[in-house]
Amino acid sequence: MTNEAVLHSHIEHAKPTGWRRWVCSTNHKDIGTMYMIFALIMLFLGGASALVIRAELFMPGIQLTSPDLYNSLVTNHALIMVFGAVMPAAAGMANWMIPLMIGAQDMALPRMNNLSFWFLPAAAIMLVLAFIVPFIPGGGTMVNTGWTLYPPLSLQVGMSMDFLIFTVHLLGISSILASINIIVTILGNRAPGMTLMKMPIFVWSWLVTAFLLILIMPILAGAVTMLLFDRNFGTSFFNAAGGGDPVLFQHLFWFFGHPEVYVLLLPSMGIVGSIIATFSRKPLFGYRSTVFSMMSIGLIGMLVWAHHQYTIGMSLGAVTYFMIGTILISIPVGLMIFNFIATMWRGSMTFETPMLFAIGIILMFSFGGFTGVMVAVIPGDIQYHDSMFVVAHFHYALIPGALFGLLAGVFYWIPKWTGYMYDEKLGKLFFWTSIIGFNLTFFPQHFLGLAGMPRRIVDYNLIFTEFNVISSIGSFIYGLSHLIFLYIIIKTIRGGKKADGKVWEGAKGLEWELSSPPEFHSWSKTPEIK
Amino acid sequence: MTAKQEDYYIPNPSPWPFITATSVFSTLLGLALIINDLFFGGIFLLAGILLFTYLLFEWFGDVIEENNLGLHSKKVDSAFRQGMIWFIASEVFFFISFFASLWYIRNVSVEWLGGTGYLSATHDFLYNQFDAQWPTAGPGAVGEGFSPMEAWGIPALNTFILLTSGATITWAHWGLKTENRKLLVGGLITTIILGLIFVVMQAWEYQDAYEHLNLTLRSGVYGSTFYILTGFHGLHVITGSIMLASILGRSIKGHFSPKSHFGFEAVAWYWHFVDVVWLALFFLVYML
Structure with a gap:
């Protein structure tokens, strides 16, 4: 009794108001919300830079941007989308949902949780500095290397590259701290009876992701540190005259970069798994095999990085190994996708917006996966390398595989977060406009690439005009459709139809036993799972 | 509350x-x-x-x-422990990126530049006078001639010092567990002193390298890998010493009990991690 009274007074005491609630927060829900708002802002920033790129490519010739500015926009678009939009949105959902799903009162290390969030705005400011410094007189050249930052070009860029290197450091610290927190929470703070193999698939997906991040982010930090030393202190890591090798950077970068793809993908797949089970009103088919396929995706994903570098001149043995390893990944990925499809089999399905996105993901992500097998095959890749085909491939893999999954998650969980139902009609409108816009943008790029249009070049041959026009029109439909998304979110936050605790009829899991929205401190009485 | x-x-x-x-x-x-x-x-x-x-x-x-x-509670304590373990794991991977680079440079890039292997074009067209060897400042002899650092001088002594400090911190831990205040404080002070001696010796080694061996950051890949590995390790020794000093202060204030002293253990883990990295470093950078 006394314990409970003390706890109660403590909880009352700990509900802060005003700016302190956000800036000094130790509450997983508030931190999750901040993560997602940050991600939304970055999504629009990254989208805007993509629209400038597409506007430039609308017609052959150089209209809007200089070649350097064009490549700087390409660089920033990638970095903003990967590190600013997708990862923080996934981390925000992890923050919000994992404690609710496993019956924990909060994340295990609440202050560190807030720290990992606040590193992100710091990194964003640093990234913006890297972008605007070249516009100041004496600010050096722009970061025109693409997000891969390959030397020797990145050694020649002006001081903005140093800002970018420190951006990567900040992002790395943020991801590592967030991952430590997620692992510790999942391994240590589950409610009694919530065994590992009873955890929702979303929690599993994040456990694998967090392990990946702890292993790969330090490698990227080390690589850009060496870049910093080569640029400023005269070392020769990536300089052949001193005995180094620019290719070394590529190996280090892709040792990070390839698992990073799965870091972006897996949380979304966790969301898709839960959505499909809910709207098919069946438990997830092959839960165990889905968990193991996620683990093997993570494991094999760490061992196949050099398939991004087939054309650098590796030995035949090495490229063959990387090719076979890469194609092997399609087995666990395929297993996961087939499990999702089997979940729908004979389910009583309904097609609310999250489910529409989930089905769209299965179709379009599989397509991106198939082109992935194409670019994994060495002789094919030598033709496709650095062409628009690659651009089409990874946008088909990453927009459905990562971004659509997160959008589906927003529609799936926003009634839980806000306590109000979103507007289903508008949700479906957003789904269809964005799907049509997306396919219109990226499908023609396959043909452009196969016909020989290189990427990362501001101008192109006249023969590529038609498909580029279609692609640019599609991109504006796709980009502007997100205004509908923004409107839906604002409208839902402001009010609407009240949502029950159990928002969806077929939903199962601890998070649906709480009210919508949950109390500020949920699970003050730890649930027990039978 | x-x-x-x-x-x-x-x-x-x-x-x-x-x-x-x-x-x-x-x-x-x-x-x-x-x-x-x-x-x-x-x-x-x-x-x-x-x-x-x-x-x-x-x-x-x-x-x-x-x-x-x-x-x-016990759960909070266990969260701190796990957090520290995963933090150290990420640090290990940070060092692995440098060790892996050292391996790649020695076994792949320098070999290729020397004309062995199937990628000898750079050798044939640019640097056909260059023979693969280690240590090297590369075919361009970046930073001009230098002598490498000998393993059996200061570095071997430093290995001995760090290994001893690993023993003394265990000694202090033993003192903490048996409530022997003198042993605890004495062990910690010895460990800190050993850590500081290590740092001073390394500074001396660096000075020697710059003044007598012409071994600098600019000495091609040998200088690059040598200084980035020993330098980042040195930074970790300094960080570890600061952590030890704070633990010493807390020990004197009597914060730790034989049963609850996670702060002490976290620092001890970190110190052992720094120790192990040095062993790898001594073997791979100085000896091989």
Whole structure:
């Protein structure tokens, strides 16, 4: 009794108001919300830079941007989308949902949780500095290397590259701290009876992701540190005259970069798994095999990085190994996708917006996966390398595989977060406009690439005009459709139809036993799972 | 708030995370400005470091106070432990990126530049006078001639010092467990002194390398890998020594009990990690 009274007074005491609630927060829900708002802002920033790129490519010739500015926009678009939009949105959902799903009162290390969030705005400011410094007189050249930052070009860029290197450091610290927190929470703070193999698939997906991040982010930090030393202190890591090798950077970068793809993908797949089970009103088919396929995706994903570098001149043995390893990944990925499809089999399905996105993901992500097998095959890749085909491939893999999954998650969980139902009609409108816009943008790029249009070049041959026009029109439909998304979110936050605790009829899991929205401190009485 | 709780302890809102992010941002911004010779960088750097130092006292002070109030349950304690383990794991991977680079440079890039292997085009067209060897400053002899660092001088002595410090911190731990205050404080002081001797010796080694061996950061890949590995390790020794000093202060104040002393253990783990990295370093950088 006394314990409970003390706890109660403590909880009352700990509900802060005003700016302190956000800036000094130790509450997983508030931190999750901040993560997602940050991600939304970055999504629009990254989208805007993509629209400038597409506007430039609308017609052959150089209209809007200089070649350097064009490549700087390409660089920033990638970095903003990967590190600013997708990862923080996934981390925000992890923050919000994992404690609710496993019956924990909060994340295990609440202050560190807030720290990992606040590193992100710091990194964003640093990234913006890297972008605007070249516009100041004496600010050096722009970061025109693409997000891969390959030397020797990145050694020649002006001081903005140093800002970018420190951006990567900040992002790395943020991801590592967030991952430590997620692992510790999942391994240590589950409610009694919530065994590992009873955890929702979303929690599993994040456990694998967090392990990946702890292993790969330090490698990227080390690589850009060496870049910093080569640029400023005269070392020769990536300089052949001193005995180094620019290719070394590529190996280090892709040792990070390839698992990073799965870091972006897996949380979304966790969301898709839960959505499909809910709207098919069946438990997830092959839960165990889905968990193991996620683990093997993570494991094999760490061992196949050099398939991004087939054309650098590796030995035949090495490229063959990387090719076979890469194609092997399609087995666990395929297993996961087939499990999702089997979940729908004979389910009583309904097609609310999250489910529409989930089905769209299965179709379009599989397509991106198939082109992935194409670019994994060495002789094919030598033709496709650095062409628009690659651009089409990874946008088909990453927009459905990562971004659509997160959008589906927003529609799936926003009634839980806000306590109000979103507007289903508008949700479906957003789904269809964005799907049509997306396919219109990226499908023609396959043909452009196969016909020989290189990427990362501001101008192109006249023969590529038609498909580029279609692609640019599609991109504006796709980009502007997100205004509908923004409107839906604002409208839902402001009010609407009240949502029950159990928002969806077929939903199962601890998070649906709480009210919508949950109390500020949920699970003050730890649930027990039978 | 003072009574013991069964439930997981969730701290009250705290300003320190935000201030930490601000201070780290200021430090890195300062560094970015300084390396590009912009004079006001120093202000940002200094402000960042000072703020960071200040908040370490405040943040850890909060945690220690909570612990003394008995707010940390077993679960909280285990969360701290696991957090530290995964943090050290990420640090290990940070060093692995440098060790892997060393391996690649020695076994792949220098070999290729020397004309062995199937990728000998760079050798044939640019550097056909170059023979693969280690240590090397590369085919361009970047930084001009140098002599490599001998393993059996200061480095071997430093290995001995660090290994001894690993023993003395275990000694201190033993003192803590058996409530032998003298042994605890004595062991910690010895460990710190050994850590500091290590740092001073390494500084001496660096000075020797710069003045007599012409071995500098600019000495091709040998200089690059040598200084980045030993340098980052040295930074970790300094960090570890600062951590040890704070633990010493807490030990003198009597913060630790034989049963509850996670702060001590975390530092000990970190110190052993620094120790193990040095062993790998001594073997791979100096001896091979």
